Amino acid sequence: MKRLFRLALCGLLLAGFGCARHKIIPDDELAMIFHDAFLTNAYLGTQNVRTDSLRLYEPIFARYGYTTEDVYYTIGNFSKRKSARLGDVVEQAIDRLESEGKVYDRAVAVLDTIDNVARRTFTRTVLSDTLIRVSSLRDTSKLHFTLDVEPGEYRLSLKYRIDSLDRNDRGLKAAMWLEKRDSTRANNYTVTLRRNREERFTRNFTTDTTHGRLCLRLLTFGEKPQRPSLTVRDLKVEFTPPTDVAVDRLYEKQLDIRIFADEFFRAALPPKDSL
Structure with missing residues (x-):
């Protein structure tokens, strides 16, 4: 050699x-x-x-x-x-x-x-944003994404921080799922967001020909939503085709x-x- x-x-x-x-x-x-x-x-x-x-x-x-x-x-x-x-x-x-x-x-x-x-x-990046600030209920739309998908693997990664200005005592979550072509949901996943420190988050999704979209709702509320104060950094979704x-x-x-x-x-x- x-x-x-x-x-x-x-x-x-x-x-x-x-x-x-x-x-x-x-x-x-x-x-x-x-x-x-x-x-x-x-x-x-x-x-x-x-x-x-x-x-x-x-x-x-x-x-x-x-x-x-x-x-x-x-x-x-x-x-x-x-x-x-x-x-x-x-x-x-x-x-x-x-x-x-x-x-x-x-x-x-x-x-x-x-x-x-x-x-x-x-492997290619299909969604990215270096900095998103959410300081009002209206801003939450900045953290709602829907992506058309093809067979392969999608990797979501981001860093977030909920600071002391947030008025929600509890119930802040992120939700994500795959939507099939018949409009039913699959691979539903929710995570409770932690407060007062920067957190990393990653999630992988495997898609096939039955899937049509990847839905990301990176900030959802409980019964009585109050003013949020959240910063998201280095948001990225990468797609890798099957081997x-x-x-x-x-x-x-x-x-x-x-x-x-x-x-x-x-x-x-x-x-x-x-x-």
Whole structure:
């Protein structure tokens, strides 16, 4: 495995790079990129997938906030960094792969890692808000949301605080449920909201073709609602498609991966005319 890494990476060390400014990827993140890309390639190899595109790398790089050009530039820049060795980064990725191999059967480890890469790649935020203040009964509508859903997983996360200005003695709750296409409710969930300190809240919902909407009522009252005083921060709902769907999309979107495939290195080489 170490020999494969070294043979693959030496091509980029010999490649020419332009003068455009690109991001330098920190060593730890570069090691994780190597790790994810190598395992993705290994998995495709077990499936005998033959492809002719390099786009499979792009979402892996993008997941860490980088482009293919950033990877080229970072690897090429190692020759200018006196205190850094590309070999150390490679060893870090290898150590992680080998430690995983000790815990799981290699084939299972590869499958699991590729599934996770695919799921991370296609996870998207469908609702977000950094700050919502509710200081009147009219404001409660700010915390009522209805989202159309598709099969997969939805994760709700937020932080809230009910402060001393709130006039409700008790009975403040959050309610949420899935609405089926026949208008019936499923997965009803309520939680009593705590007072006078910041609290974190998360909830996961698994949806299928029978579900139509996710309903969130993040502030509800008892019998006699009084003036509320509530702050919600970092509200987010993220959607992740089913694993098999995510992997299929990964195949469709990314068509060639070997860490690193020959085409990846050829793309980094300067044109023959410039040699």
